Each structure stands twice: as structure tokens, then as C-alpha cells.
Amino acid sequence: MHVNSESILSVKNLTKSVQVEDKTLALLQAINLTVTAGESIAIVGSSGSGKTTLLSILAGLDLPSSGQVYLKNQPLHQFNEEQRSHVRAQHVGFIFQQFLLINSLTALENVMLPAELANLPDAQARGEALLAQVGLSDRLDHYPSQLSGGEQQRVAIARAFIAKPDILFADEPTGNLDSKTGQHITDLIFDLNAKEGTTLVLVTHDAKLAARCQRQVEMDSGVLTETSVEQAVTTEHSSVEATQVADSAAESKAVENTASEVG
């Protein structure tokens, strides 16, 4: 398989479906996408459109039902959990809507974690420097429960950048924050991104946030459309498929609701 040398992430004919009782629900249908190194791309779409499912496959957290995913030229779709862990440790950074800090570790220890997992030297010095950059140098030893939402997300941003990832996945990074704090967090992400030259894949339904990315793609009912450059890849659906897509949308929505409840 030939891969563009500049592309850091490439997806070919990717599908994802789940079995619910007797029915097969198609969550993603024939997705094709290429992301070049250093690019920032927003995946937009309404709740339940499948954008989060796509993100989890792109980042190597989940496997597609069919199709290929290459991250840094590595065939994630052929990798087992352990191999994908390794790819994530070496190349991937995350920012989540729920922050997802480890409650029993301090802010600094949370930040150090990816660097430690990637065997990088000076994890502590790097962590302290990054926390200073996000304005939390006086909160190193605080536990997540002692921090506000915005502060927690800043810790998460510091954690995302510490291992100098080649690609950063951000899933609704401002979704749990008020607009002012959200703005601040957005600025931080884009500033650090520019400075580190990291590729950014951002999932959001916030049009303003998406507009700050160089490129936007839209997910709708499991189908990806390039909003500016490329047009819809597949347009023809039978009526049966359309129903299935609607079901699948409801399904992913339910999944997302569960996720948001966890807090």
C-alpha cells in the first residue's frame, strides 16, 4: 500500500459496525481521510454522527470493522492491543472532554505519565515546565479534585504535549467548560500546537472552535464529507441503509450520553 510520505495519518475505506441483538448497525461507512504532518483538522458533526467513533479508531483505541488505518506508516488495523499501546505511547497525545486525569495522582504526576510511558528522560523537569506554560506552576502537588474544570483541562493539555507527540487528538476539549474558560483553553491548545509543530485532530460540534483549524471535515450519520476541498465520497444509500444509519446514530448518542454522565 502506497502512503503519501507527508501523510501522518491515512484512512482507506474504513467501516465500523456493531452487532445489536440481531441487527448490524453501521456506525461508520467507507471513510477515506488523509492528514498531513503539521496540519490541524477539525472533525465536526452533530451528536451521534459517529465522529467520536472515528476518533477512537484514528487514535488506535479501537479497531475498524474493515478498511485500513495508517498512523506514522504503521498499520493500526493489523495491530493488537499491545502494539497499538506502543504506537500511542510513542506518537499520540490526547485531550478529552472529561479531562480524564487520574484522581489519585497529583497534577505534576499526571503530566509526567506519558513521558514516563514513552521512556523519555527528564519527565519531571518537562512536566514542571509545561505546567508553568499553562499557568499552573503553583499547583504541581494538587490533586485533580482540588482543581477547577479549567485548571484540570490545562493539566490535561500539559499532559498531552509532554511526550512531544506527532499527533494530538482532542475530543470536544471545551465541551465541559464555560465559554470564557473554553476560549482560554482553545488558545492554549493552538498556541502549544503551533509551537511544537504537532498535528492536531480535533473533534467538536462547536463551529467557532472548528474554524480555527486549517481544514474541516464533517461527519453525518457515519459518512464523512470534506467541507472545503473534497466532496462526499459516497452518496447512494438504499432506504434500508438509511434506517440503519438512523438507528446507529441513536446508538452512538446513547453511548455518548453514558460517557457524559460519568463525569
Next chain:
Amino acid sequence: MKTDNHKASTMWFTQSLRLLHHELRRGELTIIFLAIVLAVATVFSLTGFSGQIKHAIVANSTNTIGADRVLRMSSEIDSHILDKSQSLALKTARKIETESMAFAGDNMLLSELDAVSETYPLRGELRIKTSLTQTESVVANAPKPGTVWVEPSLLSRLGVNIGDVIEIGVAPLTIAGVVTDIPDRSYRAFIAGPTVILNINDMAKTELIQPGSRITYKYLFAGETQAIETFEDWIKPQINEAQRWYDAKAAQNRLSRILDTAEKFLSLASMLGIVLAAVAVAVASRRYGQRHQSTVSIFKALGATISHVRKLYCLHWTLLSCLSIATGLLVGYGLMLLGVNAIASYLSLADSPLTFVPFLTAIFTGLLCAIAFAIHPIMTLVQSSPLNVIRGFSQNKVARLGWHQLPPLLALFLLLFIFSQDLIMSAALLLGGVFVSFILLLFGKGLMSAGRSVGTKAGKSWHLALANLKRRASENSVQLVSFTIAIKLLLLITVMKSSILSEWEQQFPEGTPNHYLINISEAQIAPLKQFAEQNDIANQGFYHVYRGRLSAINGIKTVDEAKEDIQEPSEAASASKEKQAAKKTAQKKSRQGMGRELGLTWRTELPEENEIIAGQWWQVGEDKPQVSIESNIAERLEIKLGDELTFTLGSDEFTVPVTSIRQVNWQSRQLNFIMVFNQSVLEQFPTTSISAWSISDQDRDMVYRFMADFPTITLMDFAAIMAQLNNIIEQVSVAIQLILILVVLAGSLVLIAQVQASMEERERELAILRTLGARGGLLRNSVLFEFVALGGIAGLMASIGMEIAVYILQSQVFNMAGSFHFQYWLVGIGAGAFFVGLIGMLSCWRLLNLSSVTLIRRTM
């Protein structure tokens, strides 16, 4: 690259330590830590303590009888026996044991008298000190004629010193030293008083030996195994019912049986603590697994491999286990020292080494608790998918029964077995537990549903509470089983404790006369009678006492249960009927006997407070030999009117028919006898008499002065003996209460762990209810009632479970008849509702007092 690899290999180690440090500080591991500490401490202190006691009392087996074999009898030996032993070149020694008063000036003290020959002891060492300042004791045989050695406590209690003269019977004897070790120490001295050892040749001078005196003669034999066995084969057929031939093992068995009963009870009690602690570990680790799902998923999302996570948590758990076990050993050691201290005045454990057994058992217990009960949640945790960071985390998955519950069950069985070394006991507890759990799951769900339909008619808080109970039914079923087991075990302890204590009380009834006069010769009766009359001292007259054995029933020889390797049932609790029936078929040629020598007497008239329930009391002057038997014993030995009973008195034997069965009020102040004969049966035998006097405090000195003129009479102050006994019972109760406290602590840990396990869900629900406008009082009550109802249901089921377990234990382990204990049902239900309600409320207090804004912010 090399350093990188090295770092990779140690990173999990660093992260694991970091995690443990934070978790401990944040209290996330407190329940698990405390539960393991509790289990380890309980096991260590009890195993260590009982092991040391056993060692101190019985482990020194060759020394417990001071010989290879002992012939014990109530009269002197036939000379041909001694001739035979001499012909086999056996060494022999003689010992006479009795109880008597030791006098020093105006003071007198009941003491245990050991008169020994020059060759005593043949095995083991009698050790004495000739001055109190002497540090090392010396080995001795018998004191020189005219001198005695006494136990140290006698000196202080009589106010005498080494070198002073005390009177034993009518003989003045000089105290030449104190005894530190007696190889064949009689543990009756716990009750009777300190031991006095004198030379056997001084015994005649004391004039204590009179026809019919309560005297035990012991003949000690030792020698080559071959010779001893030849002698044994020769002598055994000659032993009659009134004599006992035993070796160290038999003597040890007798003592062991008593200790084993105590140990069984203690280990049963501590097993409950361990089971509860293990349940707490299981519940807390399940919650731990759920709470840590996010940590593992995040770790994995950030690139941690499964082996990294596995190593991290294995180390984390191992360190936690080690820390808990080490703390548990320390706490257990402290508890054991407390116990050793508490009994120091009765039994010195200084020479009993602490073996490695308690250490190993305790460490093993800790490891089993930490691993077997936590392995499933931890393994599930390690498998958490990184995809959860996107999908969200599943909460409070209902625990289902499955194969993963097998390791904890096996571990539990292993623990119970190692600890009790009693297969039946372990199996009964475990199988009973599993069976009951299954029943409880079904029954509990039923009750909760029933509660739901009742709740719809009850007030709003009850409605909410029972609705919650029903909705959480599956989850509650698991909690309910644990609550039920906790309450059941507590009830079980209470029932066992009260039944054991009541047996003690039945053996030593209160309200008995405060002084017994023993060893009264025929000539002494008249002056004593006169004295009592003159001074208006209430007494019951004088009873002739003969010591004899029931040797046959209807011509069928009786078998002393004590000689078999089964427990000697108390008079109150007879062996189960099935067992008796089984025994009957197995031993058609023998019948169950009393297992001990009886005090026999004759009367012309029916004693007061005795009631004939079958047959007829004899007419005054009726010559035909006959006996009247006490009803409980008649029932136990299956003796009916008209049965012919054969008795052995010394070397004499006689057979009489049963002509009446009496009900005796054992609680009365009467001297009571199991077997009462008419005069013609016993009057030919030599005897002494016994009387029971009620001596008031102001008469005491006067009576004691008078009694000093009759030094051969033993005056037993029953009040003093009772006080000493009560003291012993008190000590035992303290030990039991300590265990109960341990069990309650373990039970509380289970409750708290379970409340914590449902905390997140409760937070969410309360937030919703608050948002909808529910008042604080309504919420508080609904939470309270939910726990109260849960506790009540658990209490009800616990009561049923307790009855089943008690029945199994009574019939299989303690060899008692089964019985119901309905009064404890109320206790179980009430205590369950109160305790679970209280702990539940306390655990939820913080939650209930959070403002709605905080609640909503925390949970939404």
C-alpha cells in the same frame, strides 16, 4: 538505549509506589488495609496464645504424669501388684492426693495435699527453691519427714514464711521451701487452693486418712518399654471399675479435651472474624476495581501496555498486602501479650516459646485474604479497555455468581481448615454458608419485593426507601448475604457463648450453702451437731458419703465415655439421640456409664427438695437393698425402674434394683446425690460424713476457731471457691468479648465497604431528587429506612441461618442436643436494623448534608 530499557523496566515500579503512596494517603485503601490487618491480627493472636497455653499445659507430655504409667485408685494397692512390678525391675513411686486445711495460727486455707514417696517423681522434674531469694530452682524428690514444700501463693495467703510451721491435719510440719514445678500437677488446684507437698511417711501423723476419706492413691511405674508393657498386659485384666490405669497420653487426652473445647470455641469465634474480614476485602476490592477502571483506561490510552499495567497493580497490591500483614502481625503480637499478661497469675507462659506456626498461619491468612478475595476484581481491572476513555466507564456492574467465586470459597475453606484443623467444622461452616447464601439470595429478593408492595401503602420516606431497596435488589442481594452472614455469625457467637456459660453455671450453681464440711468421722458428728444447734447455724444434717462407680446396668458393663476418645457430655446436655443409638448398635455388649466416681449416700427419708417422679421411696426400716436415681441421669443412661445397677466400692461389688426416680433441684442449697440407697446397702462400708453449713459473716470467726479443734475436717468455703470460679469465668468472658469486638469491627468494615460501593450511585440519585425539590428530611429518612429495612431483613435471615448453623455445630462438633433460640431472632432483627441503619447513616451523613448545588456539580 540501554538506560531507556532499564528505565522501562523500573518505571512501573516507580509508578506503583507512587500510586500506593497517594492511595494510602487519600484513604482509598483503608478498608482493605484494616480488613487484612484485622484478619492477620486475629489469627496471630489467637493461634499464638492458644498454642502457648497448650504448650504450657500439655505439650510436655512425658512430664504430665511423673511416670510411664499410673494406677489411680481410692484405696491402697494389693501388695502382689507391687511384688510383680519389682519382679519386672520397674521403678515405683507412691503419691497420695487429697484436699485438706492448712493452719497457721488463726489462719486456715484449703489446700491440695500431695504426699509423695522418696522415689517420686519417676519421670519429669519436681523443682523447688529453699529460699525466696534463690534464683535457680533445684530438682528434688520428696521433702524430708517433718517438712513440706508449698506453692508460693500459700505463703502470702496464710501469712507465713519459709521456716515457719503449718499444721496439716494434726501434724505440725515445717515449710522447707517453695515448689516451682510439679510434673504431674493437678489442675484442680486452680479451684482447691495451693499445693502442699509432704513426705508420704508423714501422712499417718496428719490423721487425715480415715475409713471413707476422700483420698486418691496413685502408684507410679516406670521402666523399660518391654517391661512396662508386660506389666500392663498383666495388670489390665485386674483393674476394676473403681481404678484407673493410664499413661501420659491418656492423661494428656483428658486435659486436651477440655482445652480443645475451649480452643474450638475460640477458633470458631475467630473464624467469623476472618470470614468477615475476607468479605470486606472482597467488597472493597470490587469497588476499588471499579473506581480504578478510569485510571487503567487512561494509562492504556496514553500508551501503557497491559503487562505494564499488570505489573504496576501486582506490585501495588503486593506492597499493600505486605504492609497490612506486617501491621497485622504487630497488632496481633500486642493482643497476644495482653492475653499472656491477663492469665499470668494463673499460668506462666514464659517458658512456652512462640513457634513459627502463628506467624505462618497469620501471614498465609493475610495473603489469602489479599489475593484470593481480590484477584477477580484486580484481574478484571487490568483488562479495562482503553476505549473506555471515549465510551465512558461502566458503573456498579452487578456481581454475579460464577466460577470466579470459586477461588475465594476454596481459600476460605483452606483457611478454616488450617485454622481449626477440623474438617467437619470447616465444611459445616462453609457449606452451610454457601447453601445459606443461595437460599438468602432468593429469599432476600422475595422479601425486598414484598417490602416494595407494602411500601406503596406506607409513608413517603418508606415508599422511597423500599422502592430503592427493590430497585437495587440484585446488588442488595449480594450486600444482604454479607449483612446476613455478619449478623448470623454474631448471633452464633452469642448463642454459643450463652450456652457454654450456662453449662458452666449449671455445673456450679449459685445459692448453694457457703461452706462444705468434708471428711467428718463418726465420732466428730455429735460435737459438730451440738455446736451447730447451740449457735443456730443452718445446716442440712450429715450425710454419709461413699465413693463408688456404677459398673454395670442389668449385668451389662458400663463404658466410661472418658476412656473413649470422645467428648464427655455434661450432665445437662446429653449426646444426641442418633449418636446414642449408633453407639448402642456398635457396643451391644456395653452401656454408657457415668465416666467418673460418684458420691453415694443412704437415707431413710426422702431428702428435701427431691421429688419422686416414678416408683416409690422405701419405707423406714425396709431392709431389701434398693436405689433411687436422679431423673436426668436416668434419662441419659436410659435407666428405668426395676433395672439392676451394679456398683463398685473399692474392691467390693453389689447389685441393687432401681425402685424410684427422683427429680432433684440442683439450684437448691441442698447437698444432692445422684444415687441414694437405703441404709442396709451401704451401712456395712466404712465412711466419713459430709455436711453443708450456711455460716453468716459474723459467725465466721467463731466457727473457724471451733473448727481448728477438728483439723482433719476439710472446711471448704464455697463462696471463696465460687469467687475464684467467677473470676475464671470472667477472664474467659473477657477473652470472648475481645473476639466479639474483633468480629463487630470486621462486620462494620464490611458494611462501610458496601455503603461506599454504592456511594456514587447514591450521589447521583440524591442530586436528582434534590433537583426535583425533595426536602432534606425526606431524603434522610428514605436513606435511613432503606438501611433499617435492609438490616431488618438481614437480621431475619441471619436468625434462620443461625439456627441451622447452631444445629449443625451442636450436633456435630459440640456433641450437644439441638435446640431453638427464638429469643435471639428479635435480637438479630433489632440489632440488624439498628446497626445497619446506624452505619449506613453515618456513612451517608456527609452525602446527605451536601447542598444540592454541590451535589449536582459533583455528579452531573
